[in-house]
Amino acid sequence: MSGINTRIEWMTRQNTLSVIACAYIYAALLVAGPWIFTMFGILGLSFTRCFSSCAQLPLFRSIVIYNSLFSLVVTSPLVFLSGRYVSDRLYVGEFRRFYYAFVGSLSAFCLITFATAVPFYLSAPTLDDPARFAAVQNAFLIGFSWLLIPFVAVIRAYVLLLVAFGTNALLMFLLGAILTDPSTTVLLLAFNAGFAITDMILIAILVRYFGTHLEPERDFLHFLRQKWELPVAGLAYAIGIWADKVTMWFGAPSEKLSVAGVLQTMPSYDTAMFWAQMASIPIIAVAFVHLETQFTTLFQQFYGRLSHHVSLRELTGAMRKLRICIISSVVTLFVALAVVATVAILSSFVFMNELGLRPSYMSILRLALWAMAFHTSAMFCFVFLLYFDLRQQALIVVSIYALLNTILTLSLLRLGEVFYGYGSMIAAAVTFLVAFTILLRELPWLHYHAFITNNTSLHDGSVRSREEED
Numbered sequence: 487m488s489g490i491n492t493r494i495e496w497m498t499r500q501n502t503l504s505v506i507a508c509a510y511i512y513a514a515l516l517v518a519g520p521w522i523f524t525m526f527g528i529l530g531l532s533f534t535r536c537f538s539s540c541a542q543l544p545l546f547r548s549i550v551i552y553n554s555l556f557s558l559v560v561t562s563p564l565v566f567l568s569g570r571y572v573s574d575r576l577y578v579g580e581f582r583r584f585y586y587a588f589v590g591s592l593s594a595f596c597l598i599t600f601a602t603a604v605p606f607y608l609s610a611p612t613l614d615d616p617a618r619f620a621a622v623q624n625a626f627l628i629g630f631s632w633l634l635i636p637f638v639a640v641i642r643a644y645v646l647l648l649v650a651f652g653t654n655a656l657l658m659f660l661l662g663a664i665l666t667d668p669s670t671t672v673l674l675l676a677f678n679a680g681f682a683i684t685d686m687i688l689i690a691i692l693v694r695y696f697g698t699h700l701e702p703e704r705d706f707l708h709f710l711r712q713k714w715e716l717p718v719a720g721l722a723y724a725i726g727i728w729a730d731k732v733t734m735w736f737g738a739p740s741e742k743l744s745v746a747g748v749l750q751t752m753p754s755y756d757t758a759m760f761w762a763q764m765a766s767i768p769i770i771a772v773a774f775v776h777l778e779t780q781f782t783t784l785f786q787q788f789y790g791r792l793s794h795h796v797s798l799r800e801l802t803g804a805m806r807k808l809r810i811c812i813i814s815s816v817v818t819l820f821v822a823l824a825v826v827a828t829v830a831i832l833s834s835f836v837f838m839n840e841l842g843l844r845p846s847y848m849s850i851l852r853l854a855l856w857a858m859a860f861h862t863s864a865m866f867c868f869v870f871l872l873y874f875d876l877r878q879q880a881l882i883v884v885s886i887y888a889l890l891n892t893i894l895t896l897s898l899l900r901l902g903e904v905f906y907g908y909g910s911m912i913a914a915a916v917t918f919l920v921a922f923t924i925l926l927r928e929l930p931w932l933h934y935h936a937f938i939t940n941n942t943s944l945h946d947g948s949v950r951s952r953e954e955e956d
């Protein structure tokens with residue numbers, strides 16, 4: 487995304503305040519646009535007119551939450567693997583392999599969804615058959631969208647991606663204004679209609695760009711064996727994000743919301759975590775415009791020198807600049823997130839009711855904000871590791887967070903409500919320290935990784951020589 491980063495950064499250097507504001511808003515939408523538009527769409531459907539208490543809304547929201555969890559866990563391994571595969575193929579100009587990777591990922595997702603989501607919703611005792619069908623349909627449509635996003639992003643169709651999800655949100659708002667006392671099935675069908683349009687737009691983009699030629703590729707299985715750390719890291723990443731929430735849903739002794747017999751959530755905890763994640767978006771947008779642009783430039787200079795056979799002195803100088811940029815970027819990002827967390831904590835007392843939080847759960851919001859600062863910083867280290875193709879190190883980072891977030895949240899539950907949220911915060915803090923330490927350890931060895939660790943021709947040659955010996 488370096489090209490579009492550069493254009494947005496140029497916009498931020500203009501003297502017009504409106505242009506600068508538009509640049510950062512656009513950057514925020516590029517970073518989290520699909521998620522933001524989806525949240526706005528759900529908010530629009532929540533504004534539906536009810537003559538009673540809108541008793542169907544909690545069930546609708548719970549189904550969407552569970553399907554979002556399911557979709558992220560299932561699609562993340564597929565996205566991490568196929569996204570990297572497609573990027574590598576497009577880099578060398580092999581466009582014909584794109585559609586096979588997409589269809590393969592989509593088929594795997596469909597099989598997993600049929601095997602898991604369908605039996606899950608069939609076991610919900612209070613859902614009628616139309617609601618079960620709409621819930622399963624919802625799981626498919628959300629998963630399709632999350633699976634399509636990276637494929638569309640690879641071809642840099644960012645504006646069309648935002649248009650697709652913006653249309654989704656607009657349709658949900660319109661349907662929310664029209665509906666009166668809707669049932670859970672009607673709300674789900676309205677939500678599904680928006681996502682169906684989004685998915686059709688995204689698929690049309692891919693078909694127009696690549697066509698529909700499907701040519702089986704054996705290299706994909708070889709790529710899976712070679713890069714097995716990517717799907718495992720994707721799975722650990724998704725599990726880590728949801729681990730504390732699922733633990734709270736089924737482990738907390740009180741303040742839980744149970745609907746349809748099998749769907750349990752904890753609105754107070756979930757709301758605090760949601761607002762903490764929202765607070766990070768402005769900082770991530772700024773980092774996307776400035777920090778990543780500087781990093782991408784130095785990254786390209788470093789690897790560009792490798793291809794021009796420069797001296798070790800020049801290579802070391804380029805590597806030093808890149809190392810300083812990465813360290814300063816992580817530190818700057820963490821400090822900015824810490825400032826945002828502090829300001830949000832101080833202002834949350836004023837907007838407590840507007841945020842949908844109870845006074846007794848303000849401590850969760852404070853802990854969630856600090857967890858956000860640590861976790862976001864750790865994920866930036868994770869991204870830097872993936873930039874340098876240090877897959878095993880990146881896998882260690884997300885695996886540690888997934889394990890600690892589960893174990894610590896579960897262990898601290900027995901200590902009572904006062905300790906709700908501490909497990910997530912401690913897990914994020916430890917993960918950030920580990921991730922930053924691994925990053926500092928690997929940065930001086932970038933030239934070694936470029937020539938030895940990640941030298942595919944070297945490894946392929948060694949494999950061929952062993953085969954010849956056999």
